[in-house]
Amino acid sequence: EAQVTQNPRYLITVTGKKLTVTCSQNMNHEYMSWYRQDPGLGLRQIYYSMNVEVTDKGDVPEGYKVSRKEKRNFPLILESPSPNQTSLYFCASSLGTASLYNSPLHFGNGTRLTVT
């Protein structure tokens, strides 16, 4: 089954404790991205990747890191989480870029992160 898998689904952590949220897709998609979703703000892009070893900042990249060493994986790293990073996070992938190939984004089921 074609899917984007995020882990964990729920995560509670304390300020400053490094964490990684994993994302994997099995569709051989080139484009992958991370979003956070907050009430009243909608989905905002954190980072995106056009292909292996190619990553770029989205609209809200501060406090986050990503890597794309393999085509299928795109982990999100919070080196020193803070309470304002409490949010619902989504990973997504697409066949090509959202603009060039007109292919939809396939989203994972989200990771709800709480930083205390």
Added chain:
Amino acid sequence: KNQVEQSPQSLIILEGKNCTLQCNYTVSPFSNLRWYKQDTGRGPVSLTIMTFSENTKSNGRYTATLDADTKQSSLHITASQLSDSASYICVVSVRGYQKVTFGIGTKLQVIP
């Protein structure tokens, strides 16, 4: 600044009734517009994709329209079902760029 605005913010309708959700955008140059459905606790799922040259696209009981001149889109849901209860998000892409702009969404509740 590229923006996508959706209305209404929330909507309650009776099962079996029709409804229309609106999306206005200021994204330029325009590439395509998509509507996504997001069930509570799940990731968004694509319903329709429309490019500049497409005015209408249907997916079952969902029909999306696009007026590129006025920069408006609508999503019409026919004969609503309880399973249509979800948030509907309008997403617009800028031509030549890798970023997309999301609307905040319309939260639809269908009641028996």
